[in-house]
Amino acid sequence: MDRKNYRTHVLVCAGTGCVSNGSLNIKSALEEELKKHGLDGEVQVIVTGCQGFCERGPIAIVQPDDVFYQSLTLKDIPPLVEEHFLKGRPYKKCMYVPGKKEDAIPKMMDIDFFKHQMLVVLRNRGRMDPEKxxxxxxxxxxxxxxxxxxxxxxxxxxxxxxxxxxxxxxxxxxxxxxxxxxxxxxxxxxxxxxxxxxxxxxxxxxxxxxxxxxxxxxxxxxxxxxxxxxxxxxxxxxxxxxxxxxxxxxxxxxxxxxxxxxxxxxxxxxxxxxxxxxxxxxxxxxxxxxxxxxxxxxxxxxxxxxxxxxxxxxxxxxxxxxxxxxxxxxxxxxxxxxxxxxATLGTEKSKGTKVFSLVGKINNSGLVEVPMGIPLREIIYGIGGGIPGGKAFKAVQSGGPSGGCIPASLLDLPVDYEKLAEAGAIMGSGGLIVMDEETCMVDVALYFINFLVDESCGKCTPCRVGLVRMKEILERIVAGEGTESDIGSLEALAHTIKNSALCGLGNTAPNPVLTTLKYFKEEYEAHIRDHRCPAGVCKALITHRIDPEKCTGCTVCARNCPVDAISGERKQPHVIDIELCTQCGSCREACKFDAIIVE
Amino acid sequence: MEAVHRIIENYGKRDRSLIAMLQDIQREKGYLPREALKIVADEVNVPLSRLYSLATFYKAFSLVPRGRHIVHVCTGTACHVRGAVKLIDKLEQTLEIKNGETTADGRFTLEEVRCVGCCGLAPVIVIDEEFHGKLTQKDVGKVLEKYE
Known part of the structure; x- marks a missing residue:
């Protein structure tokens, strides 16, 4: 073991997310730059396992100063080393900034994402080299x-x-x-x-x-x-x-x-x-x-x-x-x-902590560990920092394909095994996928049923055949060809599969459909009765057009359109060619002026 | 086929390691050639049908040759809500192939995969073993350029 005493350690994340963003190159660059300044005997660079805040990678933490650096690039390394290690003041450019108008936060433990977590299972994350x-x-x-x-x-x-x-x-x-x-x-x-x-x-x-x-x-x-x-x-x-x-x-x-x-x-x-x-x-x-x-x-x-x-x-x-x-x-x-x-951690029946992967339409996505029983709201808003782009929270999907979607009305639900089950979802392995107003719940239900149809092993009939029937009904609904009896058929199929499938996969497979029907029935009805997808996702039911009042002619939409369906002069309102448009929604995502209307 | 013999030896010809052998063969050859499966069946002393049963049950295996580069589009839930479908549309359009197919020049094979566990970077595509995160349709062309 390297027993030399270093004054400071730089812990560079080498989880899969950060490695894919080039964290290993960052590590080498840091070492080289430190050496250049003769600091290699005082500052040690260590690669660690995943530190959880994957979205902001590559990440590095300087200890004992507890300074958190994010989104590092090779260009940042020389100024960072000069500022932090030579001049002794944290390098502002790579600090975490919670919102556009807010100040950068230098210390890791002052950042909401880390502050509210309780590390038991992930106790060693980001503080040691997992290969030693x-x-x-x-x-x-x-x-x-x-x-x-x-x-x-x-x-x-x-x-x-x-x-x-x-x-x-x-x-x-x-x-x-x-x-x-x-x-x-x-x-x-x-x-x-x-x-x-x-x-x-x-x-x-x-x-x-x-x-x-x-x-x-x-x-x-x-x-x-x-x-x-x-x-x-x-x-x-x-x-x-x-x-x-x-x-x-x-x-x-x-x-x-x-x-x-x-x-x-x-x-x-x-x-x-x-x-x-x-x-x-x-x-x-x-x-x-x-x-x-x-x-x-x-x-x-x-x-x-x-x-x-x-x-x-x-x-x-x-x-x-x-x-x-x-x-x-x-x-x-x-x-x-x-x-x-x-046993002092958690709730009466659910002890300890749980690691969740907080992902989807959320500002701070990554891995979080919290004590059991913490309200969902605290995870999503306290740690996760809410929904990006000021959009409204719609639901959070818990427990993977066996789980369910929990609506905004249940945001104060304490998260433990029993409470999640009461809401129709499950704890599962701890995936929390956040969905905003632009996520269609019928599309999500179809997504999971598609997944399960694909993954069904085919051994028992309820799962092998029943899920395919559910899939066909859902496909009709998203295509605008649903009928009034479809919801009843979905419910009947769901209960039959739940009660008769051989294993856990089949027994829980209908959950995504059952919970979306329970909490978002009106969205199914809008597809069936009004041939309308309220979230603007189901391609067969929507058309995109540009509001000439709001369009500033900035050309961003035209440049982002994958099929070149948008035309218009610079600084003049643009138009979408309905014939060419594939309703992919790229223009809506790119537009900064809310000028793209989905109907 | 020397590599195939070596792989079988590595696992001591045990039939419980059949999946691992097939994984290694696929890694070596890019797919599972029929001749290789025959060798495994002979040496491990199992019916060829058992190997086909494994090769068709598990998603990771391919019985047909694949491209030089495998483009895996993650279709996990986080990637789905953050636009994986758009990436697939764009990839299919750019490469002029459908999910599961290989381009005529043998350069790319396009495959949808289940969650690759990089949800913080959604939507993600993995080419060979390199991860590319937070992609939009516009980025697709540039990412593909890197692979000859």
Missing amino acids: IDEYIAFDGYRGLAKALTSMTPDEIIEEISASGLRGRGGAGFPAAMKWRFAQKADSDVKYLICNADEGDPGAYMDRSVLEADPHAVLEGMTIGAKAIGAVKGFIYVRDEYPLAVDRIKKAIEQAKDYGLLGENILDTGFDFDVEVIRGGGAFVCGEETALMASIEGQPGRPRSRPPFPAERGLWGKPTNINNVETWANVPIIIHRGAEWY
Whole structure:
């Protein structure tokens, strides 16, 4: 380990988002520039996992000054180094500015996005190099494992997890300790343990971020779980679309083995446990536990009926316990700091924190961790900074394709497992996709049904055929060909599929339709009765035209039109050629004067 | 096909690693050639039908040759509400192919994919393994230019 003492550290984010924005080049440029000024012995540049504020990447944080820099470019590096490190005053140009007329905020902890979060699972994000086990250990890493292996019995471990109230973070929120107990009690010489990192919900990426930013936390959690239930081998089933996460977790496994924290005779206690990484094949249904196990066995990932549950008959017929990434990452800190502490966080039935991916039509999009029970409004407006462009909030979609859309009237809903379920949505893996007045809820329902039709494995009829029928009805509605009976048919189909499908995918598939029907029925009716899409999205039902009163002839719309359907002289009102227009809406997005009318 | 033998050896010829073998073969060849699947079936001692069952079940696999560059348009929910559909329209128009097809010159294959987990940068396209975020229709041409 590099034990040299540095005066200052620059933590450069190397999560997938920031890397795609060139953060690794920023890191090299910083190092070069620091060296040029002879500061390389005083200031150390460290790459970290995802810091959460992905939208503003590439991001860097200077510690201990706690100064947050965003949207860095290579050009910014020389002045930044000169200002901050030579002259000792933060470089204003790359600071976070909350709104056009507001002042830049230098300190990270003064920024709303960070200020209101509570980091438990993401405790190590942005403060250490995820590829260095020493740094994880320096932040109390593997202390939970040491405690569990040297001073606790398997029963005591399970008792502790039970007392903490930890529930599965993958979807349904089943108490983790109860699952562990079933697997522990199962009679078998070989038991397996799985980390579900097949994060399939579109719009959710917390598991990817945890694996990228803190892979050892997941390994430590799994090893503690293995001790509790008596598992000999663990598998991490991770999406092949997450190359960086795969790479980081593989490195972490090697390092942990080198340190005697994984493999044979862990910490000299005689306990053996090994972990293997399996890359998924890109099938959403593999997030379902029985399908996931089939996939690990080298089969197509089709679910089977339960019981028998995996705790009795899982991988290769052996008792198996499955939890997702975020659940495993909670385990080490619960054991290390104690269940009593953990149980003080959250609500009566939903303990701890939850990581949400706050994305869509929102100002500050990124990953946020908050205590359970926090009102939705606080997440969206307090942390997320509200809706861009002064548009009105319409709904937030929670829980992915199995979840639902929550309307503005429920913004004060405390977010926990029970309250979300009461509203017709689910916690799911924690995707929160914010939608504004320009999002059509019928189009969103169709989007999810399309997704599910595509991802249905085809094994059971309600899901395979029923979803296609729902899709056909929705397609008719968005094309303006819906009939009065369509809403009733959708509801009937939804309930039938919900009650008769084989697995979780089918059972929850109708939720996006049911919740949009519940809260946004008038939007369906506008499509059916008036042949009108109030949000101006469904192409068959809208036409774009330019308001000559408002148009200033700035030519922005014409330049943004992908099919060259807009013409007009500079400083004269422009016109859209209806014949050429594809109703894509690019002009409306580009216009600064609200001159594009959608009818 | 030497690479195929090597890949099979890497996984100790175990049938539980079939998916991983197919992934590696696809990475090497760009798709799953029939001859390669035959070799796998022979060496691992499984019926060819099982390999086809895997290759057609999992989205990641292709049984036909693909372009030099794979354009993945993310269609996750965040990208959807932030205009992924417009990007697809523009890409289809520019490349003159539909989703799932390859350009005549073999330069690009266009594929819609589920969430790539970069929702903060929506809408996103991934070309080969490089991410491009916060795109508008106007940016599409410029992004494609980089790939020969």
